[in-house]
Amino acid sequence: MTITRIEITHHQLELDPPFPASWDPQPRRKFPATVVRVHDDEGRMGVGSGDSMAGFQDYADLFVGRDPLDLDRHAAVLDNIAFHAGRPWPLDVALWDLAGRIRGQPVWRMLGGASNRVRPYASCGVLRSAQGSVRQAERALELGFAALKLRFGRPEMPDDLAVLEAVRSAVGDRLELMVDCNQGWRMPWDTARPWSFEKALEVARELEALDVYWMEEPLHRGDYDGMQRLNAETPLRIAGGEMTRERYEFQVLLERECLDVFQPDVVCSLGMSGLRDLALEVHRRGRIFSPHTWGNGIGLLANLHLTAGTVGAPFLELPWDPPEWTAERRDFVLAHPVAPDAEGWLTLSDAPGLEIELDEERLAATESQRTTYR
């Protein structure tokens, strides 16, 4: 059994009307997706997606002709490539999908089989008026969500706080509320400085009073001193690490007790086995593992299998903010959008692999040379 071919295609979904993501100063007119397919000599295929795979083709020969089930070896090579060129982890996801199909097992079982379900939280992306956010929170409640994440990022902090206050007073304790400050990283065209420790602490005090479940990315991803001090000074849970790349960086975050909630994304960092090991260590240290999933439905499924199969999470991110961000837009590469059940849970089946079913017609119609949001 050998890998015969790695196929990489790029796609862009037109967004009309555009999606005004709170963390991006440019409204998004396109939603890019790169799909990675890995084929074996028995006609099976595994699928991954998440990063643009820029520069990867120079290394594809390191996998072709190899045993697809040699997952640890492939992860070690991908870790080296991740140092030299981009974030090649969508291939790791595709290899796990293929391995699941070869073994006739779902990936959540291959990763430990702890559970086949996780409760999602509604992860909003648009900066709305107080009234608009209250309406959105009520809609989330109707759909069975137990938690909702709001974004900060309006020009004036009192406006962010006013929205959070309005939502809290409307929903009371019926919804857990998270706040994403989005200070960990920036889009290429955004030169705004991240918050200082003093600013983050000032905001934390306000969030404490509003009983926020976690405060996400209050500081730059490398501000270890700031995160350590903030976490020591506020009873709030501090979340972060969504774009952190290296295992040793997560180790520093763990050992310095910078974070309570670790949010690596399996399509961006370390792959399935790397994040399975990290999840176990995070759990052992009494912290929460709750991956970032803001991408398309393939990444969402991959992170869902990872979380359910290993240590679980109180809540897993489900990008949701209609009408600007819908399941149809998010999961356009899939034949069926990922959807929580009536009780508000995301449940996986016993189907082999990652349960990915591509919408081939849609993929053909959206094929593109570009991998950008423009």
Ligand SMILES: [Mg+2]
């Ligand atoms: Mg985030």
